[in-house]
Amino acid sequence: MLVIQDLHVYYGAIRALDGISIEVKEGEIVTMIGANGAGKSTTMRTLSGLVRPRSGAVMFEGKALHLLPAHEIVALGISQSPEGRRVFANMSVRENLELGGYVHYKKKAQIAEDMDRAFTLFPRLKEREAQLAGTLSGGEQQMLAIGRALMSRPRLLLLDEPSLGLAPFLVQTIFQIIRDINKTGVTILLVEQNANQALRVAHRGYVLETGRVVLADTAANLLSNDEVRQAYLGE
Amino acid sequence: MQALVQTLIYGVETGAIYALIALGYTMVYGVLRLINFAHGDVYMIGAFVGFFACTQWLPFKDLSQHPEAAMLNVVLALVTLLLSMLICALLGITIERFAYRPLRNGFRNADAHFWGFVIALPVTAFAGAMTTTKRQGVFLFAGVVIGFIMRPVMAYLAKRIKPSGSRLNALITAIGVSLMLENGGINIFGADPKFIPDILPKRQFNLFGLVFDSSGLIILAIAAILMALLRYIVLYTRPGKAMRAISHDIDAAKLMGINTDRVISFTFALGASLAGAAGFMVAAFTNIKVVPLFGLQPGLKAFVAAVLGGAGNIPGATLGGLIMGVVESLVASKFPQWRDAVAFILLIVILLVRPAGLLGKNTAEKV
Numbered sequence: 298m299l300v301i302q303d304l305h306v307y308y309g310a311i312r313a314l315d316g317i318s319i320e321v322k323e324g325e326i327v328t329m330i331g332a333n334g335a336g337k338s339t340t341m342r343t344l345s346g347l348v349r350p351r352s353g354a355v356m357f358e359g360k361a362l363h364l365l366p367a368h369e370i371v372a373l374g375i376s377q378s379p380e381g382r383r384v385f386a387n388m389s390v391r392e393n394l395e396l397g398g399y400v401h402y403k404k405k406a407q408i409a410e411d412m413d414r415a416f417t418l419f420p421r422l423k424e425r426e427a428q429l430a431g432t433l434s435g436g437e438q439q440m441l442a443i444g445r446a447l448m449s450r451p452r453l454l455l456l457d458e459p460s461l462g463l464a465p466f467l468v469q470t471i472f473q474i475i476r477d478i479n480k481t482g483v484t485i486l487l488v489e490q491n492a493n494q495a496l497r498v499a500h501r502g503y504v505l506e507t508g509r510v511v512l513a514d515t516a517a518n519l520l521s522n523d524e525v526r527q528a529y530l531g532e
Numbered sequence: 533m534q535a536l537v538q539t540l541i542y543g544v545e546t547g548a549i550y551a552l553i554a555l556g557y558t559m560v561y562g563v564l565r566l567i568n569f570a571h572g573d574v575y576m577i578g579a580f581v582g583f584f585a586c587t588q589w590l591p592f593k594d595l596s597q598h599p600e601a602a603m604l605n606v607v608l609a610l611v612t613l614l615l616s617m618l619i620c621a622l623l624g625i626t627i628e629r630f631a632y633r634p635l636r637n638g639f640r641n642a643d644a645h646f647w648g649f650v651i652a653l654p655v656t657a658f659a660g661a662m663t664t665t666k667r668q669g670v671f672l673f674a675g676v677v678i679g680f681i682m683r684p685v686m687a688y689l690a691k692r693i694k695p696s697g698s699r700l701n702a703l704i705t706a707i708g709v710s711l712m713l714e715n716g717g718i719n720i721f722g723a724d725p726k727f728i729p730d731i732l733p734k735r736q737f738n739l740f741g742l743v744f745d746s747s748g749l750i751i752l753a754i755a756a757i758l759m760a761l762l763r764y765i766v767l768y769t770r771p772g773k774a775m776r777a778i779s780h781d782i783d784a785a786k787l788m789g790i791n792t793d794r795v796i797s798f799t800f801a802l803g804a805s806l807a808g809a810a811g812f813m814v815a816a817f818t819n820i821k822v823v824p825l826f827g828l829q830p831g832l833k834a835f836v837a838a839v840l841g842g843a844g845n846i847p848g849a850t851l852g853g854l855i856m857g858v859v860e861s862l863v864a865s866k867f868p869q870w871r872d873a874v875a876f877i878l879l880i881v882i883l884l885v886r887p888a889g890l891l892g893k894n895t896a897e898k899v
Contacts, residue, residue: 347783371789383784385777396777400789402770449789 298323298484299344299453304353304363306339313339315508316353321453321486326479328487328495328516330529331505337488338380340505341457344486345377346370357453372400377455378446380488382438386431390422393430393441397448408448415444418474436467443471447478454478457488472498492529496520504529534741539865540858545748547857548755552810553834554841554849554856555762556624556803562779562844563799565699569706570627572831573713574804577623578616578811579822580721585612586728586816595733602733609731609816613754616812617805624804625797631709633793635702639690641683648682649675654719717824725821732817747817758809759850762802766846771798779844833860833875840882842892851890 299321306314314336321327329337342348344355346367355362362370376397385393394415398408416423419440425433430441439459446454456475460468472494479485489495496502496516504512504525512519519525553575560568586592590608593601634643653675660671735746766772774795777785786792814830815822837856841848856875864871882889 342783345787347786366791366793367786368789368791371787376789377787379784379787383781383787385780385784387780388773388776392773396773396785396788396790399770399774445788 298358299486300354300356301340301344302354302356304340304343304355305351306336306343306348307351308348313508314343314350314353317505317508317510319503319510319513321484323452323484324479324482325501326475326485326487326499328489328499328502329505330489330492330495330502330519330525332529334507335505336508337505338457339508341377341379341455341486341488344370344375344455368400371449371451374450374452375455376446376449376451376453378439378442378457378459380457380461382435382442384430384433384438384441384445386429388430389427390430390433390441391426393445394422394448397445400449407450411448411450415447418447418477419444436463439463439467439471443474443478447483451483453484453486455486455488458490459487460489460491460494468494492525493520496525535865538742539861541742541744542748543858543861544854545751545857546861547854548752549810549814549830549853550834550837550856551850551853552755552758552806553830554837554853555759555846556807557835557838558841558844558846558849559775559799559803561838562846563775563782563796564632564702565844566632566702567706567835567843568627568632568800568803569703569831569835570631570709570713571803571807572827572834573710573717574620574623574627574827575807575811575830575834576717576822576824576827577713578620578808579815579826580717580726580811581616581619581808582612582812582815583726583728583822585615586731587726589615592729592731595730599733605731612816613809613812616808618808620808620811621801621805624800627709627804628797628800631705632702633796634690635698635705637793639687641687644683644686644690645679648686649679651686652676652678652682654716714824714828721824723823725823727819727821728816751813751817754809754813758806762806762846765802771795775799829872836875836879839889840878842889845889845891848889848891855890 301317301319304314304317305312317336317340319327319329319340329340331337339348343350344362346362346365346369350363353363357373357375360373362373362375365373385396388396391412394412395408398411401407416426421437422440422444425437430438433441443456443459459471459475463471468491475485475487475498487495487499496519499516502514502516502519503510504519512522512525514522553571556571556574557568560566560571590612592605592608595602595605630643630646634640656671656675656678732747732750737744737746766775774785774790775798777788777790778792778795782792811827814820815826820826833856834853837852838849839852840855841850841852856878859878860871860874863874
């Protein structure tokens with residue numbers, strides 16, 4: 298479904314990605330783990346068209362994403378819940394969700410249906426529908442960011458650090474929701490600091506270090522890999 | 533006391549004009565974090581469109597000769613208002629497309645074309661003006677040809693211009709566009725002052741011992757309608773919501789599938805049309821001379837008004853504009869020589885005391 302080939306990305310003179318190749322198949326949950334600065338978020342930003350690669354390619358169902366502007370990528374069925382949530386703080390929860398469905402603005406019925414679905418998935422959001430997103434707690438903002446990303450009906454959902462800064466019980470909830478979303482047929486690419494949880498929910502995983510893929514395997518194998526356990530699971 | 537209230541009323545009328553211009557500054561600042569210094573010159577173009585519409589393009593009647601044509605003139609004045617807004621909107625879109633967008637996204641072929649012509653045409657027009665009048669067509673033709681030839685040159689230069697997020701580049705470009713419009717205006721329209729004749733019947737109303745001028749009331753009413761419309765667009769329509777999203781976080785807006793370039797274009801069109809309306813109204817209803825530097829002072833003052841209210845904050849721009857008008861009119865009534873200085877004193881004070889502006893917030897983000 299998604300093939301990343303030998304991606305090189307620079308921020309000015311600084312190299313962020315040094316030839317990353319990753320594949321995501323339809324229906325999978327794939328996770329990228331790695332330390333700060335390994336290039337996980339840069340990969341996500343490149344996938345969504347916020348950053349242009351210097352070389353390499355990103356193919357989504359045969360289309361070259363790295364040549365498309367960000368809004369067309371969303372229209373193709375890829376949406377992202379970015380790191381740090383990035384909800385529109387001065388808009389209501391409802392308006393945030395509406396903006397999530399921006400590309401489907403003509404399909405009023407679909408937007409209403411999707412909004413109901415988001416509220417079923419995250420009942421807390423329903424309670425706070427009219428509240429400004431900036432006044433939500435961190436966990437609620439995360440739910441909003443994920444709910445908002447689902448509003449465009451993505452076939453590939455990019456989740457960047459969905460558990461960052463959340464209370465432990467909420468982390469469990471978020472990962473359960475990721476599983477649920479995946480079961481509805483949405484393919485997921487997940488970036489996580491919480492490698493343990495990420496590998497438990499994912500089918501396959503990639504380990505990134507300083508802009509390169511150093512390990513690629515099934516999630517189960519990575520979980521039992523000694524190097525991974527030492528470096529990322531703190532054992 | 534009466535004199536004071538009268539001064540206040542006059543201040544609110546001036547303030548409404550500042551507010552209309554300031555809205556354009558603040559909206560563009562909101563989406564691009566750019567101070568569009570060419571905005572005051574868009575206001576000038578609005579005044580010129582008004583001038584040409586009132587004196588040449590549209591069949592306005594001289595009311596001193598045909599007093600019965602008042603209704604016709606009212607309708608034509610409305611048409612002129614819309615025409616000023618439309619032409620300024622197109623100008624705003626053009627400025628954004630060819631001056632600011634290449635700085636964000638890189639220099640494309642279309643940009644090379646445009647700038648090739650922009651450079652070639654005035655040069656040949658100038659050469660044409662230097663010779664006998666009969667040959668001007670030849671020079672115009674030469675301009676078009678050179679414009680085409682310029683394209684590969686521009687494209688070559690363009691390869692050396694890398695898009696950068698540098699705000700300074702954008703700011704300098706804005707000043708450049710402003711100079712281009714002002715001097716282009718002098719070249720095309722001439723530097724001699726022009727006046728829009730009285731196109732509407734003038735009346736004065738006496739209420740509670742106060743004098744209300746019909747032209748002032750018209751300015752206030754139209755400004756109020758336009759601001760209400762703007763408020764509706766920004767709060768409740770799709771492009772308005774997209775504008776607010778971009779203004780809060782442009783990358784997040786892109787992730788929603790918002791075509792940010794298009795919405796930025798729309799923002800320029802909105803702001804420029806308000807400035808165009810203001811330019812026409814001032815030129816038509818206050819008997820101020822229309823010159824190519826018409827927008828310089830009001831532009832700067834409206835910029836101060838936008839900062840005063842909080843750059844990027846739409847209600848703030850309205851408030852800032854009104855405060856600016858009232859303060860200026862109060863000061864001018866006692867110390868006329870300080871009239872133009874007061875704006876900049878206000879700017880210094882606000883930057884010292886509350887740099888985010890009256891309604892602006894220093895937002896902290898949750899991590």
